[in-house]
Amino acid sequence: MAELVYPPVIGIARTMFRVQGLRFDMAGTEHVPHRGGALLVSNHISYLDFVFCGLAARPAKRLVRFMAKESVFRHKVSGPLMRAMKHIPVDRSRGVAAYEHALRALRAGEIVGVFPEATISRSFTLKAFKTGAARLAQDAGVPLLPMALWGTQRMWTKGHPRRLGRHHFPITMRVGEPLAAEPHEDAESLTDRLRGRVQELLDAAARAYPVRPSGPDDSWWLPAHLGGTAPTPEQAEALA
Template sequence: MAEIVYPPVIGVARMLFRVLDMKIHIEGSGHVPTTGGAVLVSNHVSYLDFIFAGLGARPSRRLVRFMAKKEVFDNKISGPLMRGMHHIPVDRTEGAGAYVAALRALKAGEVVGIFPEATISRSFTVKDIKNGAVRMAAATGTPMIPVALWGTQRLWTKDRKRALGQRHIPITILLGEPMHPKRGEDMEAHTVELRRRMSELVDKAQRGYAEIPEGVWWQPAHLGGSAPTPEEAEALDAADAAGRLAERD
């Protein structure tokens, strides 16, 4: 497919990384195959995670087609960019269409990116995850690669003002060893193992981060930060869901 939009968007992003003097550390990029389909499965702590998860595939010279909620495509600014980069819209009321589109992309040899937690984790730990990524990898015979992002929440996340102009922020991108689920195997068992590997990578990224101050909002509670605990975050997410339901009603 023609790539008119994606390359210049990457160019602008890389220029901004240099201007802001971001300290970006990428580890494990060699796990992304240079050809053929693959599923990148990332944790989700920031509205900008798709940029940095995609950056993890750049050493393999791959462009990642991310699955993102339909509302992003409806926006008059982000919509044309998302469509131009051939990302995959997800309508939460009709998820089957997005699943079929992702399968089609994988079979065509594309790399598909997915955030299986579905929403940003306020606790900055890995939430319960959906099994869609496992099912897609199994259905297409493609490898599934766990990804951990850390530091991106300091730029823009839930309940916090954007800090897109902040300089010198360290960003960590870790890619783990591929998993190879197959048709007929236990998809739930693979999903549990995927979450375990993602959590292990996130913990590694957090504990090896260049800055580990106590009490800051962007640090998880179990490492001395003031972020909500997983239980508190779950309650906040439930309140958000109830609010959206009330608005629809």
């Protein structure tokens, strides 16, 4: 079936990014498979992360079906778009339905996108991963595709105002080699390996980021362990 909505939405997003003067540093996109199912797994630091994860799959000419909160699908504006782009609603009271929906998509050869931290990290460090991504990849017989984003938190994140004007923000994206989801491996062990790989990519993305805070008032987006004023993971947990 022809994709009548998703490609134009991507085109609009790219136009908006050009207007905003965003600067992209993308590496590892050759690891995105050109065909077949895969589970794309990323850190989560911004409300816009799904957009940038989707862009990383475009060099391979792939579209990513993201698992997202069911409430987004009920919104009068975003709802019709999310359904038309074949994203996957997640109702936590009916988690099995979302899991089976994602499983069908993966087995049909789609790339499905997930954020296994479940919520945005206020500390901008990597939180604990839920094991659902590992189990989903194992059940579907598809690889895990680790990814990390950096800089998106400066645009729109939890607890801070949106900054969607022409700020020329750099956005760094790193995609890693696919990780085989062997069916015999314990899901917790696989989750640990996956999280470790995303952590490596996140560290690399942060190191490659071309700017530092301009002063104390601009250090909120930098994690505490890197000298910024973002909450520590413990402080962030108390804010959640």
